Amino acid sequence: MSSISDNLTPLECTQQALKWIEKKTLTQDEMIDLNNQVMNNFKEYVNPGFLEYRKSVTVGGDYGAVEWRASGLNTLVDTQGREYIDCLGGFGIFNVGHRNPKVLSAVEHQLAKQPLHSQELLDPLRALLAKTLAAVTPGKLKYTFFSNSGTESVEAALKLAKAYQAPRGKFRFVATSGAFHGKTLGALSATAKAAFRQPFMPMLPGFDHVPFGDIDALRVHLRAYSDVAAVILEPIQGEGGVIIPPAGYLTAVRALCDETGALLILDEVQTGMGRTGKMFACEHEGVQPDILCLAKALGGGVMPIGATVATEEIFSVLFDNPFLHTTTFGGNPLACAAALATFNVLLSEDLPAQAAQKGHVLLAGLSRLAADYPEFLVEARGRGLMQALEFRRNDIGYAFSQGMFRHQVLVAGTLNNAKTIRIEPPLTITLEYCHQVLGAAERVLAAMRINAPGAHVFMKPTAIAVTTPIKTAAPVGVAVMASASLR
Numbered sequence: 477m478s479s480i481s482d483n484l485t486p487l488e489c490t491q492q493a494l495k496w497i498e499k500k501t502l503t504q505d506e507m508i509d510l511n512n513q514v515m516n517n518f519k520e521y522v523n524p525g526f527l528e529y530r531k532s533v534t535v536g537g538d539y540g541a542v543e544w545r546a547s548g549l550n551t552l553v554d555t556q557g558r559e560y561i562d563c564l565g566g567f568g569i570f571n572v573g574h575r576n577p578k579v580l581s582a583v584e585h586q587l588a589k590q591p592l593h594s595q596e597l598l599d600p601l602r603a604l605l606a607k608t609l610a611a612v613t614p615g616k617l618k619y620t621f622f623s624n625s626g627t628e629s630v631e632a633a634l635k636l637a638k639a640y641q642a643p644r645g646k647f648r649f650v651a652t653s654g655a656f657h658g659k660t661l662g663a664l665s666a667t668a669k670a671a672f673r674q675p676f677m678p679m680l681p682g683f684d685h686v687p688f689g690d691i692d693a694l695r696v697h698l699r700a701y702s703d704v705a706a707v708i709l710e711p712i713q714g715e716g717g718v719i720i721p722p723a724g725y726l727t728a729v730r731a732l733c734d735e736t737g738a739l740l741i742l743d744e745v746q747t748g749m750g751r752t753g754k755m756f757a758c759e760h761e762g763v764q765p766d767i768l769c770l771a772k773a774l775g776g777g778v779m780p781i782g783a784t785v786a787t788e789e790i791f792s793v794l795f796d797n798p799f800l801h802t803t804t805f806g807g808n809p810l811a812c813a814a815a816l817a818t819f820n821v822l823l824s825e826d827l828p829a830q831a832a833q834k835g836h837v838l839l840a841g842l843s844r845l846a847a848d849y850p851e852f853l854v855e856a857r858g859r860g861l862m863q864a865l866e867f868r869r870n871d872i873g874y875a876f877s878q879g880m881f882r883h884q885v886l887v888a889g890t891l892n893n894a895k896t897i898r899i900e901p902p903l904t905i906t907l908e909y910c911h912q913v914l915g916a917a918e919r920v921l922a923a924m925r926i927n928a929p930g931a932h933v934f935m936k937p938t939a940i941a942v943t944t945p946i947k948t949a950a951p952v953g954v955a956v957m958a959s960a961s962l963r
């Protein structure tokens with residue numbers, strides 16, 4: 477490993493890091509040095525697990541794939557100069573693209589003026605963003621609590637529901653199987669995935685899970701328990717694998733909540749901000765939640781920010797003492813500037829409608845591939861630009877995502893959960909890119925068919941380890957993926 481990174485004093489660590497930050501481009505030697513340091517520091521100081529997880533997918537072999545910069549709205553570049561079409565979108569962060577100029581400009585102006593608030597005077601951007609949220613969100617949603625992440629937006633929603641419902645003797649929560657709401661203890665109690673929960677048992681008391689999309693199960697549950705404070709749902713499950721409930725489900729859930737006095741919390745951390753073809757996914761069914769959770773793309777891919785929007789009736793539990801639930805950085809000026817610019821871009825360019833349109837084209841293409849390669853694929857599904865390819869097995873999906881990476885298309889592929897590959901590009905993705913992605917997917921699947929007819933002879937994912945040295949790792953992208961055509 478790099479000798480430079482060894483035995484540095486803390487001051488030298490920072491000096492070196494500042495040098496990297498200031499650099500716009502890298503020579504070959506600098507690239508190797510930086511990549512070595514990054515690999516080493518991940519192994520020694522971040523978490524060696526990440527290295528194993530990502531290294532095996534990437535082309536850079538022992539040098540891994542270390543990202544360097546965003547290039548266009550829809551592409552990013554690694555330290556070796558390879559440009560990737562981003563079909564992952566940071567799992568729903570980059571709805572307005574990477575470094576959207578309007579978002580950057582707002583943040584840069586605010587940065588020059590006042591990055592963080594005094595915590596004592598009234599900060600103007602919080603007020604302007606809260607008003608914007610009241611106007612853009614459905615129905616009677618009005619007051620907003622700001623935080624820094626999706627998990628925190630869910631925590632605030634749970635606490636709001638508890639404070640509102642406690643005097644009514646309601647304390648329980650109902651979530652759904654396959655749900656993802658974040659990983660702090662409160663949010664994790666609503667999250668369903670056993671692997672994330674198991675080491676931290678017991679969870680908070682009073683959390684139950686019913687099958688997602690099954691209105692009968694929810695009805696039985698809500699009628700059996702009269703003390704349910706709230707039902708918490710994603711309109712479309714994201715982490716769960718882009719699971720779309722039956723038509724009419726959300727409407728029926730809303731009616732059941734009204735009937736039984738449970739609040740409806742919609743977690744639109746991933747489905748919100750235009751992702752599914754409407755500004756918020758609940759608009760597909762005209763459903764209004766009592767509490768709405770937002771984050772991810774709310775910060776325009778530039779700043780982290782979470783928001784919990786509630787009706788006045790519910791939010792008023794915080795009126796007497798606004799310090800009941802607070803966070804130092806939540807709703808800071810930089811984050812609010814980013815979110816205000818993000819809404820401006822989404823609305824003025826009607827990106828939700830664009831997501832619907834382009835999502836149609838992409839999904840039609842992916843569905844065609846699913847039909848053409850039934851030995852690998854179960855189906856393609858999605859709404860707007862929240863899509864997924866479901867493969868027959870983990871190792872097949874893993875081989876696909878690895879292939880796409882080599883064709884310079886970034887899709888998520890994890891060793892343990894590659895059966896469903898999510899495709900969530902920026903809503904700014906062009907039709908041309910959509911066709912390039914489909915072309916790459918076709919080539920990858922065709923190559924897989926030649927290499928593994930009938931999909932019988934894939935290596936176990938754990939056995940796949942690319943150790944190609946950096947010198948021979950010339951771009952292997954097909955011609956349409958050459959970086960010149962990506963600008």
Ligand SMILES: *Cc1c(COP(=O)(O)O)cnc(C)c1O
Nearest residue numbers: 625626627656657658714745746
């Ligand atoms: C990502 C996600 C979260 C958690 O958000 P973080 O910003 O990672 O804390 C919560 N809910 C849903 C639906 C998500 O997709």
